[in-house]
Amino acid sequence: MSPSRPVDRITRTPVRREPARRTTPRPRPQRAPNARGDGGASVGPALFRITTAPLEPAGELRVGQLSGPYVAADVLARFLRADGRHVLFTGATADHATAVEARALRRGRSAAEVAAGFRAAVDADWQRAGITFDRVVRARRDRGYGRWLGTLVARLHSDGMLTPREGPLPYCAPCARWLHGAHVTGGCPHCGAAADGTGCHACARPYDAAELARPVCALCSTPAAPRPCRRLLLPLEGFRDPLAAYWAALDAPERLAGLFAALLADRLPELPVGQPGEWGVPLPVAGHEDQRVDGRFEAAALELYGRGPDSGRPAPGETLHFGGLRDAVDHTVVLPALLLACRVPPEVHPRPRFRLSAANGPGADRTWALDVLNEFGSDAVRRHAVHGEGPAQALAVLHGTWNRWLDELFASVRQLSGGRVPLEPPGGPGWPEHRRRLAHTVRLLRAAYGDGGADTFDPRRAVRLLDATVRMTQALPRAELPQLTGQLSVAAALTAWAHPVMPEGARRLAAALGVPAGGPVTLDALAVLRPGTQVGPASAPVFGF
Template sequence: MTTTPIRITATAPVPNGELHVGHLAGPYVAADVLRRFLRSDGRPVRLSSGIDHHHTAVRLCALTQGRKAEEVADGYGESITVDLQRAGVEFDTLLQPAREPGYRSHVQDLLTRLHADGTVVARSRLLPYCRPCERWLHGVLVTGGCPYCGATSDGNVCRSCARPNDCGDLLRPLCVLCGTPAELRRHRRLYLPLEAHREALLDHWAATPMAPRLSLLCEQMARDGLAEVAVSHPADWGVEVTVPGFEEQRVDSRFEAAAAHLLTEEGQREGALQFFGFDHAHLRLALLPALLLHLGRPVPVGHQVNEPYRYLGRRMSTGQRHAVWALDALTEAGSDALRRHVLSQRPVGRPTDFTLEELDRSRQVLEEEWNPWLVRLFATLREDCHGAVPDAAPGGAGWTDLHDRLTVTAAELRTAYRPESFDPRRAVALLDEVVRLATEFQLVNAPERDRAGDRSRHHAALTAQLAVARALAAWSWPVMPEGATRLARALGDPPGAPITPTPLTPPRPGTRPTPPTGPLFAF
């Protein structure tokens, strides 16, 4: 087995507000599921992300709330970190720029080095300027029509079609703060011309598996000419540029995100599998690979992309404060129910819609189907076997067929969990099927409890169910680690057993399961 860790990256959240369930439905819970599966399989894996500390949305939030940008970034960065932990998302590396020694100098040195070797060049281009606010406009400080698809777009990149823009080529640009039509003024900034990396990028795209929407985007970018991406802006928030002549500017957050990737992946020999929303596709498919290829570093080996998660008909947005906040959902439903729900609705290939009623139904599935089967199993074991696992081979009416079906289910779960065919929606459906089959088996064999004298068949049905419970603890751990951990420990097992048929065996005879006093899954 290889000892080289499999690298997984997830887009860095922007600390301009709290974490919302759209974030969880996008990169974060899904990336954590894959990390847990690989870890349970005994494969070395590392999941990394960071906090997008210097995004223009942080500056916009500070301006609208009358606060300092540092205060906004630090406060929301901390709450995002805590909420990810509450949701069971575990990072091996979570880069926090404000706390990382040498971070600023790393970003500055990279930009200076790329300018010195001609990869980054100076260009004089039109840039929107707001006269009433006396401010240059870029990123989320400016809005207008996308020059490619016409949809309403932020500066730098369009959320709808993921194509980059240079802010100055937006249609009818407006200042987001005051709504005034922007003036276009010429300004000299630093750019990274991607066309110089065309052949290397085309080879990379051809060799990397990707969803049709991503491959189509790559074709469109190649057809229309690869963009020159601004990597500095006149601003007062961000990492200071140290290239001579541009000291009054700040590093663009997209370039900074690529620099942060280089920092977290330093010394690695294999590329990362990237989890990101479609609106981040240009950074992940073009800007980052171009830098990695130029520097001789490993390029991404695959992409897991999600579409928007909508609420009340509109995509969730931190900046517009239109969202269901993760903390509220976690408090109401718990991490098991919320993770199960956002994975079952994961917006892949199409946007999906969140409702509180459907989240409640997901919680009810755990409370009314998963937990009752387990509660009845442990209660029967306590009442009929003094709480100890009986010395009986698994059996009962329908056990052979159930065992065969669950063996197949283990293989199907592996297919749903593995990177090449990752589909957590399918994994949730398979886990629900395991519980449904176990419940039917329990009900069919319940009359054995009343058979006079001979307890062997009753005990065989109990050990069969205990075998299914052990398997469920292992197989559900990537999706619902909180409840799966409680179930594994109740059965005397460590959490995170392999997703194989191996756990489909009962605990040793005489083992005394110790179920918690409360629910196993959800609460």
């Protein structure tokens, strides 16, 4: 008898196991070291799960969005993979977001065309920036997703977890359209800041579009008038005690913990599960056939898709989520409420840690990511994303420090050793002390890359350590062959040490040295190249353009 298929505890339907999709290939680590302390790597069997905020394909990717969650998450994923850790790095595109439909209405196109077109553009930008997801959930492209989400809503309704309630909802008479999500703007009912129906960037407290102050149609700017509308809601007040216990045990940043306190000080909100409209997954509930699954509810459901508690996937040992405060609210308010409504304790899904950013907020860089990537290259843009320096400044550092040192080094090798690795081992005045400093640096670098988990992850410090390594090495003399060999070994180490932040330049440097790129960030990466090997870049510069 064949074994029974696993059943998703969320929807009680058989789970279809499909291979994880990748958006870009990644090299496998050459080895999995098991030493620690002196710069050695650690290998653990537990899965480290890295999640990022779902992206709405309503426009091209902007630098603020790229810098916020995606590059930093990719830096951590690259380091852990090279270290031999089991990593699952996931993303999602919120294809059914109301922002997609709003963009389509402004451009006179179909929402499906807008979602597909910008999703392809975002995929290309991710790839150009070197973002190496293990899996990306795409709501409109993933086979079976719509059926899964509809089954989830139908189950919640049949279990009595959803409350049908009639109440006012903004309506635009000139557009003949119900206003919710990105279709309506107004004032946040909690803090008064400018907001839309998807949520407030300032305080992030969840609310219904009906609560917006001075609602206005986002398409024609006509003040909205409330009309009665019957919708399905998920009341959170019935889950107050388990939610409070979950939030108390969550190691949340200060801003998120303050939001929990504000929520508990009042009656917990009722979250819309369905909204009237034509874009999105239809509600499979009698009397609500003209409605679609609410975008915020679906954003939380995206996190569950394909990895229910009984889906056969290994349970994460640690989960780190990268995104803005509103995205964190979806993970800590909407998602645990959804699990509780499905009678699944939130503890089944390990509590995530959070790295908050203002990627989509009013202060985010609105420059098109593709334009900046084409002008400055992925190395400079990724440095800018995690270090905070502008892309032009990042490129100036790469040219003035990194590439200048490499140009001088390869020129010295051509002059003194015919362009080949000298026979002499590393040595010369200052080399033993420099190697001791490098051993200390790699310990600090591993911590900055997240060797200690979410608590030590600091890619900004990693960039500073890498820059210091190049400057220290550049200051060493290169008049003798042992000195050249030593500096070439540092260059070889940078093909591993710099790879999480600047994979494109690390690969070009590895090609110039004849070594594989992306190895573990360890002192062992400070390898002596095989004597007689021809070295030198095929073209300059190595890092950046």
